[in-house]
Amino acid sequence: MKKRSLMIAGHPTSVTLEEPFWDVLKELAAAENIAVNALxxxxxxxxxxxxxxxxxxxxxEACRRPSGVARV
Structure with missing residues (x-):
């Protein structure tokens, strides 16, 4: 588990996720050309x-889609 600090809607928060989730989240953000915070x-x-x-x-959900992009 890895805890990271993020800014969400201008407020600091921390999120704890397993490292593989952080890795894929970074990949998804990069694929959309946005920061992890924005995603x-x-x-x-x-x-x-x-x-x-x-x-x-x-x-x-992103991993299940053929395009590899989740929808929010």
Whole structure:
């Protein structure tokens, strides 16, 4: 598990995820040419539960899509 600090909607927060989730999240952000913070902010805006769980689900959905891009 790796804890990282992020700025979400102008507020500092920390998120704890397993390293493989961080790796894929970085790849997804790079594929969209945006910062990881921006991608997490987008995930945060559409979530209903825990942020770490929402990120994991987003990454899982992205890996399941043929294009490798999740939709939020």
């Amino acid at each position: 997490v902010e987008r995930i945060d805006a559409s979530r209903t539960g825990n942020l770490s769980s929402a990120i994991r689900v987003y990454v899982l």
